[in-house]
Amino acid sequence: MTKEEVQGAAQEEAQAQSKKALKKQQKEAEKAAKKAEKQAKLAAEEQSTEEDDFAKERYGVSAMVQSQQKLDRLLVRVQDLTADKAEQLIWVRARIHTSRAKGKQCFLVLRQQQFNVQALVAVGDRASKQMVKFAANVTKESIVDVEAVVKKVEQKIESCSQQDVELHVERIFVISQAEARLPLQLEDAVRPEGEADEEGRATVNQDTKLDNRVIDLRTTTSQAIFRLQSGVCQLFRDTLTKKGFVEIQTPKIISAASEGGANVFTVSYFKTSAYLAQSPQLYKQMCICADFDKVFCVGPVFRAEDSNTHRHLTEFVGLDIEMAFNYHYHEVIDSITDTMVQIFKGLRDNFQTEIQTVNKQYPSEPFKFLEPTLRLEYTEAVAMLRQAGVEMGDEDDLSTPNEKLLGRLVKEKYDTDFYVLDKYPLSVRPFYTMPDPSDPKYSNSYDMFMRGEEILSGAQRIHDAQLLTERASHHQIDLEKIKAYIDSFRYGAPPHGGGGIGLERVCMLYLGLHNVRQTSMFPRDPKRLTP
Amino acid sequence: MPMYQNGEVDPAVKALEARQDEIMRKLYELKAAVEGLAKTVTTPDADLDLTVSSSLSSHSPSSSCSVLQGTADLNALLGQDLGALRDIVINANPAQPPLTLLVLHGLLCQRYRVLSTVHIHSSVSSVPPQLLSCLGPRHADSYIRQRFQLGFTLIWKDVPKLQMKFSVQNMCPIEGEANVARFLFRLLAPYPSDPALATLVDSWVDTAFFQLAEGSAKERAAVLRALNAALGRGSWLVGSELSLADIACYCCVLRSGPASSTPANVQRWLKSCDNLGLFGPTMALLQ
Numbered sequence: 088m089t090k091e092e093v094q095g096a097a098q099e100e101a102q103a104q105s106k107k108a109l110k111k112q113q114k115e116a117e118k119a120a121k122k123a124e125k126q127a128k129l130a131a132e133e134q135s136t137e138e139d140d141f142a143k144e145r146y147g148v149s150a151m152v153q154s155q156q157k158l159d160r161l162l163v164r165v166q167d168l169t170a171d172k173a174e175q176l177i178w179v180r181a182r183i184h185t186s187r188a189k190g191k192q193c194f195l196v197l198r199q200q201q202f203n204v205q206a207l208v209a210v211g212d213r214a215s216k217q218m219v220k221f222a223a224n225v226t227k228e229s230i231v232d233v234e235a236v237v238k239k240v241e242q243k244i245e246s247c248s249q250q251d252v253e254l255h256v257e258r259i260f261v262i263s264q265a266e267a268r269l270p271l272q273l274e275d276a277v278r279p280e281g282e283a284d285e286e287g288r289a290t291v292n293q294d295t296k297l298d299n300r301v302i303d304l305r306t307t308t309s310q311a312i313f314r315l316q317s318g319v320c321q322l323f324r325d326t327l328t329k330k331g332f333v334e335i336q337t338p339k340i341i342s343a344a345s346e347g348g349a350n351v352f353t354v355s356y357f358k359t360s361a362y363l364a365q366s367p368q369l370y371k372q373m374c375i376c377a378d379f380d381k382v383f384c385v386g387p388v389f390r391a392e393d394s395n396t397h398r399h400l401t402e403f404v405g406l407d408i409e410m411a412f413n414y415h416y417h418e419v420i421d422s423i424t425d426t427m428v429q430i431f432k433g434l435r436d437n438f439q440t441e442i443q444t445v446n447k448q449y450p451s452e453p454f455k456f457l458e459p460t461l462r463l464e465y466t467e468a469v470a471m472l473r474q475a476g477v478e479m480g481d482e483d484d485l486s487t488p489n490e491k492l493l494g495r496l497v498k499e500k501y502d503t504d505f506y507v508l509d510k511y512p513l514s515v516r517p518f519y520t521m522p523d524p525s526d527p528k529y530s531n532s533y534d535m536f537m538r539g540e541e542i543l544s545g546a547q548r549i550h551d552a553q554l555l556t557e558r559a560s561h562h563q564i565d566l567e568k569i570k571a572y573i574d575s576f577r578y579g580a581p582p583h584g585g586g587g588i589g590l591e592r593v594c595m596l597y598l599g600l601h602n603v604r605q606t607s608m609f610p611r612d613p614k615r616l617t618p
Numbered sequence: 619m620p621m622y623q624n625g626e627v628d629p630a631v632k633a634l635e636a637r638q639d640e641i642m643r644k645l646y647e648l649k650a651a652v653e654g655l656a657k658t659v660t661t662p663d664a665d666l667d668l669t670v671s672s673s674l675s676s677h678s679p680s681s682s683c684s685v686l687q688g689t690a691d692l693n694a695l696l697g698q699d700l701g702a703l704r705d706i707v708i709n710a711n712p713a714q715p716p717l718t719l720l721v722l723h724g725l726l727c728q729r730y731r732v733l734s735t736v737h738i739h740s741s742v743s744s745v746p747p748q749l750l751s752c753l754g755p756r757h758a759d760s761y762i763r764q765r766f767q768l769g770f771t772l773i774w775k776d777v778p779k780l781q782m783k784f785s786v787q788n789m790c791p792i793e794g795e796a797n798v799a800r801f802l803f804r805l806l807a808p809y810p811s812d813p814a815l816a817t818l819v820d821s822w823v824d825t826a827f828f829q830l831a832e833g834s835a836k837e838r839a840a841v842l843r844a845l846n847a848a849l850g851r852g853s854w855l856v857g858s859e860l861s862l863a864d865i866a867c868y869c870c871v872l873r874s875g876p877a878s879s880t881p882a883n884v885q886r887w888l889k890s891c892d893n894l895g896l897f898g899p900t901m902a903l904l905q
Contacts, residue, residue: 417761435740457737457773464763470702474787500707500786501773502739525762 142215165199188223206254228265234258311444322433337370363389371409381410402611409585416547419584424460451599461506482512494539518562521547537596545586705769717869733766739775822863830870846881
């Protein structure tokens with residue numbers, strides 16, 4: 088081809104193109120005109136229909152509740168919507184869990200905490216077409232007030248907690264509108280892991296859940312977990328109060344570390360520095376010296392360990408017990424284990440719904456225990472481990488894998504998920520631990536385990552100032568810093584012992600969950616400070 | 619083949635043969651040594667067999683401690699001492715308290731330092747108080763587990779069949795009260811060395827648990843007749859001494875309730891069992 092030829096061809100092409108473009112423009116203009124016409128028509132139609140929408144007063148977005156009026160309106164709880172409320176006209180406040188519009192009908196699932204119920208908005212003499220459309224367009228997670236008639240259903244509604252009834256909506260008002268896009272879907276957040284793999288559906292990973300904790304806490308699983316956690320605290324308090332314990336409050340800003348100096352948070356305290364309490368240890372003991380006899384304390388505890396494991400948090404809730412005993416520290420063990428057994432029994436008997444809800448997402452075997460609690464001695468544990476092929480010295484501390492293995496061995500033989508291991512080697516315990524009178528290599532100390540993981544560490548404490556000084560200097564602790572503590576034993580101190588439990592760990596292990604963050608409402612770890 | 623070149627055996631093969639012969643010879647020696655040892659253990663005059671005292675009927679209930687005398691050494695019976703308590707765990711259903719085992723527990727306590735504990739498993743909601751104290755009062759030393767030779771841990775649990783767990787590493791769980799009874803009894807006294815008598819003991823134990831305890835009225839009556847016949851020949855069921863057969867049958871006869879027509883020999887035998895004082899505490903507990 089010559090140059091001219093190429094040019095010519097190009098020109099022709101350009102011409103053709105411009106012709107085409109012209110045609111296109113024309114067409115588009117026509118289209119736009121048609122569209123405008125249609126829209127105008129639609130708008131007119133809408134206006135006209137809006138005018139004759141007879142149900143206008145029955146739906147809409149309410150004005151923000153600023154406490155303008157005090158309505159004498161009874162809001163029924165979703166869990167109370169049962170067959171014996173049939174044919175009643177009631178008001179409910181709930182969230183829109185899901186909505187599904189189908190022609191002249193719109194099905195809603197209304198959720199209140201872990202309970203939900205199906206509601207139906209259908210075109211009829213109570214609801215207009217527009218009302219159904221409005222109901223279908225309310226965003227998920229919005230809070231609505233609904234007036235409805237409770238109707239029995241012929242077939243059970245499997246997907247809801249209230250299976251026997253549905254609501255026929257007469258009025259629906261939005262109280263608080265949620266944004267259209269949710270950072271995570273609630274259904275995805277409660278899906279069991281195995282199921283998601285099979286069906287190719289999404290699950291939400293832990294960090295996303297924790298980043299959007301407020302929404303994640305709305306899931307049935309979270310609701311159940313934290314209701315159960317509240318139950319643990321309550322049972323702990325009730326049991327101990329019945330045993331004659333006194334609840335105390337201790338300072339969390341302290342001047343000296345109680346258990347080794349390495350893992351404490353330092354805070355600036357005016358012109359000097361202070362620490363965040365690792366445990367209320369010293370204060371519990373001072374209360375014993377002050378004749379409180381039996382004390383317990385529920386409060387935050389801080390650990391500055393930079394460990395990112397499934398069971399470490401930097402701030403958690405400690406349930407601490409300290410009591411004076413008469414002659415043998417086993418009186419303390421008996422008291423603590425009995426408290427734990429009462430908690431387990433209380434959960435087993437009163438929180439079955441919650442346990443089953445959690446099990447739906449995180450299946451686990453029911454928690455097993457013995458009453459009275461099984462107590463093994465450290466040497467026995469070492470023998471059991473050695474028999475299973477573990478090589479360890481008599482005075483070695485239990486490593487985490489060995490703890491777990493021991494838990495499995497104990498479970499196999501005694502079928503219990505909860506046991507006490509007594510008489511730890513003295514060298515692996517803190518300085519205030521009382522040595523064993525018959526063998527100074529060992530100590531009057533104990534750990535308690537749930538599903539093979541440690542939940543409580545305790546001991547008889549040294550109540551003699553001189554022995555305490557000796558042990559402290561043996562551990563190379565600066566005596567000046569703990570002077571106040573040692574001095575409290577100089578003026579007559581009863582023999583005493585105790586221990587501290589992590590609330591989150593107890594819940595995690597009772598439910599057989601895999602990460603302590605699941606049982607901490609707003610977890611704190613070396614990498615997470617928000618929300 | 620190259621080995622047999624020129625019809626001569628290769629010297630390497632010869633050496634190999636010689637070595638093999640040597641090994642075989644050593645093995646034979648070893649076998650003979652083991653057989654010799656076994657003989658000293660199983661012959662009637664070896665110490666292990668001097669177990670059951672022959673003058674049972676003359677004992678008063680208070681001296682029942684010496685009913686079964688053995689030199690049984692727990693290390694020999696249960697394997698090497700590991701420096702820890704040997705704990706026997708028994709899972710039993712509170713609906714069917716294992717009477718035989720409770721009786722055997724009493725006997726074990728007379729022989730060894732036994733740490734006895736009773737637990738309730740979480741699968742069971744409540745247990746009658748007498749079952750909680752069925753192993754007697756707590757030992758004064760029970761706070762130091764290492765002071766005991768044997769642990770006897772009874773767990774009331776929702777199990778279909780009684781179960782014993784001992785050495786989890788090498789033993790599967792033993793099921794059935796009869797089998798556990800056999801195991802516990804061997805800690806007290808060995809079975810008769812005569813295989814026929816030993817089998818007879820086993821057979822009575824089976825009869826007790828399958829026909830007396832679980833059988834129909836007709837079967838029970840048949841067993842009582844058989845018991846009567848056997849007891850006509852001697853004062854105890856097997857041989858001249860009290861054996862596991864007597865203990866098992868006694869417990870099962872009592873468990874199935876007093877029959878209206880207990881034969882004469884059986885009645886006499888029941889009385890002599892009562893006189894031993896072994897059963898009293900157990901039976902009293904369960905009434």
